[in-house]
Amino acid sequence: MARRHARVGYGLPTLLAVGLHVLVLLVSIVSLPARDTEPDSSIVQATLVSTETVTDQAQRAEAARARARERQAEEQRQAEEEAAREAEAAAAEEQREAEREAQRQAEEQAREEARQAAEAEAARRAEEAEQETRRREEQRQEEEARRQREAEEQRQREEEAERQRQAEEEAERQRKAEEEAERQRQAEEEAERQRQAEEEAERQRQAEEEAERQRQAEEEAERQRQAEEEAERQRQAEEEAERQRQAEEEAERQRQAEEQRQREEAARRAAEAADQGLDRAIEGESEAVANAQQGQEAANDFIALVRRAVEQAWVIPPNVPSNATAVVTVRLGPSGELFAASISNSSGDSAFDRSAIQAVEAAAPFAELRQLPAAVQRDYRQFNLRFRPGDVSS
Numbered sequence: 001m002a003r004r005h006a007r008v009g010y011g012l013p014t015l016l017a018v019g020l021h022v023l024v025l026l027v028s029i030v031s032l033p034a035r036d037t038e039p040d041s042s043i044v045q046a047t048l049v050s051t052e053t054v055t056d057q058a059q060r061a062e063a064a065r066a067r068a069r070e071r072q073a074e075e076q077r078q079a080e081e082e083a084a085r086e087a088e089a090a091a092a093e094e095q096r097e098a099e100r101e102a103q104r105q106a107e108e109q110a111r112e113e114a115r116q117a118a119e120a121e122a123a124r125r126a127e128e129a130e131q132e133t134r135r136r137e138e139q140r141q142e143e144e145a146r147r148q149r150e151a152e153e154q155r156q157r158e159e160e161a162e163r164q165r166q167a168e169e170e171a172e173r174q175r176k177a178e179e180e181a182e183r184q185r186q187a188e189e190e191a192e193r194q195r196q197a198e199e200e201a202e203r204q205r206q207a208e209e210e211a212e213r214q215r216q217a218e219e220e221a222e223r224q225r226q227a228e229e230e231a232e233r234q235r236q237a238e239e240e241a242e243r244q245r246q247a248e249e250e251a252e253r254q255r256q257a258e259e260q261r262q263r264e265e266a267a268r269r270a271a272e273a274a275d276q277g278l279d280r281a282i283e284g285e286s287e288a289v290a291n292a293q294q295g296q297e298a299a300n301d302f303i304a305l306v307r308r309a310v311e312q313a314w315v316i317p318p319n320v321p322s323n324a325t326a327v328v329t330v331r332l333g334p335s336g337e338l339f340a341a342s343i344s345n346s347s348g349d350s351a352f353d354r355s356a357i358q359a360v361e362a363a364a365p366f367a368e369l370r371q372l373p374a375a376v377q378r379d380y381r382q383f384n385l386r387f388r389p390g391d392v393s394s
Contacts, residue, residue, distance in 0.1 A: 314359035338364035
């Protein structure tokens, strides 16, 4: 831990160490002939101490001293080799001995001063390193305590956040549960409304189906009634036609008998006329003409009476076009009873045609037919009536 945080500068001690080594080498070379002394190892050791950090000095002191001795031995060996090479030049160097001695003394003084300065610098740096180590240790302890406090605070914050998160999750689960319950309730209410609506729709549909069945039943009953009425009218018409046929046959027999009687009467009158003369014959002919005119007037009055009776009995249905026209063929019996009334020309409106038939049936019988002369009655037992909105014409 101390090695990671305590960083000591090596620049200046390294320069001092290199300078001292160079100085020692020079002094050794210069002073080797004068004396064979071992260089002072205190400078090297001081240098080595100065280059080391305080924090690992205790652990690496022995290794540093060993390296210093090796370097010192290497330097000494090199110096001895150099001294051997220079032994041959010793004579020439004798003259410079005094100068070198003075220089050596000066250099030794310088080395001593440098050593003392290096030792002082090393002691100062060691003190600073120790102080820095203590300061860093205090800072580390403070940092460790701060980290522990922060870790504890972080743990407490995380625990509080976790409790808060759990409380929020619980609140969220509670809210979702309430929302789900509300949705379930609304869904059930909606399902109940839907069920009631479907039941109501089913009742409505059943009611409509029942109404439709009732309407169809009524229509079927109406059709059945109309069919029965139509069958009854058809039967009555057939019966009436049969009665009319029989009546016509009877009338035809009567007419033939009447004609026979009239022919016989005419023959008798003709015989009498032949006896009475031409004047009486002319007078009888004039009376016959007058009788014919009276019969035509009576027939016209009969048709007008029939039209008035039918108009009074006619109930015109609503929403009938103004140009609607229906022609009804009427067949009567000898006594004016209605044999049949049928549409010979339809208006295209069944209600209008049916109202015309019903008007003729309501106005019958037409007993005034018997008031017509016998010769005229046969001609007016069948005639047509034209029905238009507002009037009836023949």
